[in-house]
Amino acid sequence: MSVLVPPAHLLGSEVEVPCADGHLRRHVNLDYAASTPVMSAVWDVVEAFVPWYSSVHRGTGAKSQVSTAAYERSREVVAHFVGAAEESSVVFVRNTTEAINLLSTALPLGTRVLSTPVEHHANMLPWRRHDLRTLPFTTSADELLEVTERALKASRIDLLAVTGASNVTGEVWPLEQLGRLAHAHGAQLFVDAAQLAPHRAIDMQASHIDHLALSGHKLYAPFGSGALVSRAPLTGEPLLHGGGAIKLVTLDDVVWAEAPDRFEAGSPNVIGAVAFAAACEALEEIGMDAIADRERALSARLHAGLDGIDGLTRLALWPVHDERVGVASFTLKGHKAEALAARLSDEYAIAVRHGCFCAHPLITRLLQVPDAESKRLQMALRRGKEPELPGAVRASIGLGTTTQDIDALTGALAEIAGA
Numbered sequence: 321m322s323v324l325v326p327p328a329h330l331l332g333s334e335v336e337v338p339c340a341d342g343h344l345r346r347h348v349n350l351d352y353a354a355s356t357p358v359m360s361a362v363w364d365v366v367e368a369f370v371p372w373y374s375s376v377h378r379g380t381g382a383k384s385q386v387s388t389a390a391y392e393r394s395r396e397v398v399a400h401f402v403g404a405a406e407e408s409s410v411v412f413v414r415n416t417t418e419a420i421n422l423l424s425t426a427l428p429l430g431t432r433v434l435s436t437p438v439e440h441h442a443n444m445l446p447w448r449r450h451d452l453r454t455l456p457f458t459t460s461a462d463e464l465l466e467v468t469e470r471a472l473k474a475s476r477i478d479l480l481a482v483t484g485a486s487n488v489t490g491e492v493w494p495l496e497q498l499g500r501l502a503h504a505h506g507a508q509l510f511v512d513a514a515q516l517a518p519h520r521a522i523d524m525q526a527s528h529i530d531h532l533a534l535s536g537h538k539l540y541a542p543f544g545s546g547a548l549v550s551r552a553p554l555t556g557e558p559l560l561h562g563g564g565a566i567k568l569v570t571l572d573d574v575v576w577a578e579a580p581d582r583f584e585a586g587s588p589n590v591i592g593a594v595a596f597a598a599a600c601e602a603l604e605e606i607g608m609d610a611i612a613d614r615e616r617a618l619s620a621r622l623h624a625g626l627d628g629i630d631g632l633t634r635l636a637l638w639p640v641h642d643e644r645v646g647v648a649s650f651t652l653k654g655h656k657a658e659a660l661a662a663r664l665s666d667e668y669a670i671a672v673r674h675g676c677f678c679a680h681p682l683i684t685r686l687l688q689v690p691d692a693e694s695k696r697l698q699m700a701l702r703r704g705k706e707p708e709l710p711g712a713v714r715a716s717i718g719l720g721t722t723t724q725d726i727d728a729l730t731g732a733l734a735e736i737a738g739a
């Protein structure tokens with residue numbers, strides 16, 4: 321069997337969509353980094369579970385007991401998937417954004433956080449309520465390690481908060497070295513694994529990761545569940561206040577429950593958690609190393625194809641870096657990102673993403689937007705105007721991607737560039 325045959329069936333992979341010329345074409349999904357389709361194996365688990373669905377934790381009915389067991393088991397499956405230690409806690413949330421906000425709220429105000437300017441906004445804005453120090457842009461993993469070590473030596477840091485893989489340019493970060501550095505200087509390591517988890521095996525223990533966030537909708541289980549996994553149960557202020565998160569409430573006091581309940585106020589998304597765990601199990605069954613190998617081959621084809629197109633510039637945070645997940649952002653001379661993405665969809669049925677990918681500081685840097693222009697855009701937006709923001713196009717691959725999909729994109733771009 322060729323390594324490039326999809327290792328799992330994804331729902332909707334045969335769907336055809338109408339194009340501008342009136343013809344139906346197979347929908348080519350190259351937007352996995354935004355959200356993935358549902359894996360058939362996940363759907364099967366959801367279908368089998370739905371008749372058993374009931375409220376969890378407080379019900380005594382048989383279905384409630386089955387649902388509670390399935391929900392609690394899902395924590396163990398997710399913990400295993402990311403190589404978390406036995407005493408870890410898994411808090412189910414909606415997505416990575418909520419997981420990071422939850423962690424940020426639980427930490428004492430004034431926590432000294434060290435992070436980078438290339439993060440997704442989800443791993444940037446929640447830290448601004450603390451004492452956030454931002455590292456400079458770097459051009460290699462070695463340089464990142466150097467500036468991180470310097471900053472950790474220069475002043476006391478409580479938490480190093482970094483991405484596991486860039487959602488714009490795909491570089492996989494040197495987590496193990498960052499974890500060692502953080503711990504050597506008394507800091508904890510938080511990893512935003514939204515983009516890493518679908519593509520690479522994660523071992524929280526081996527990589528010295530204290531907290532990790534991930535999203536089910538990027539992991540072939542788009543049923544509204546994500547998780548914050550912490551090496552030790554979190555304490556601190558819960559993001560959401562309400563039922564299920566408490567031991568006792570009086571008219572003037574509240575005794576909070578321990579984690580994970582403390583951070584899961586309200587009725588949880590049981591089906592989402594079960595689906596999320598089913599995805600983790602299905603991915604483990606295929607093997608994350610096999611998935612990574614297959615995606616490396618597809619990425620190499622994508623990068624080579626893109627690099628051969630006249631006028632196309634592929635964006636890179638660290639230009640010389642071997643380990644990248646299958647994400648490629650690019651610009652094409654003479655074509656605005658939005659119009660180019662629309663043409664790929666309208667004429668070729670190819671779905672990509674365009675814009676700033678929720679990483680404005682990074683895109684501004686990669687596209688070399690002059691300071692004066694950045695300022696002009698900022699002022700115009702503040703005045704309620706809607707100026708066109710700079711942007712790029714992003715293609716991203718996943719379990720269902722084939723060599724034909726990659727060739728369809730590079731062929732379409734070559735045609736557009738040559739027209």
Ligand SMILES: Cc1ncc(COP(=O)(O)O)c(C=O)c1O
Binds near residue numbers: 443515
């Ligand atoms: C690196 C990274 N972090 C965080 C997020 C936010 O994830 P979610 O939308 O699931 O909260 C994304 C989403 O694209 C991402 O790519």
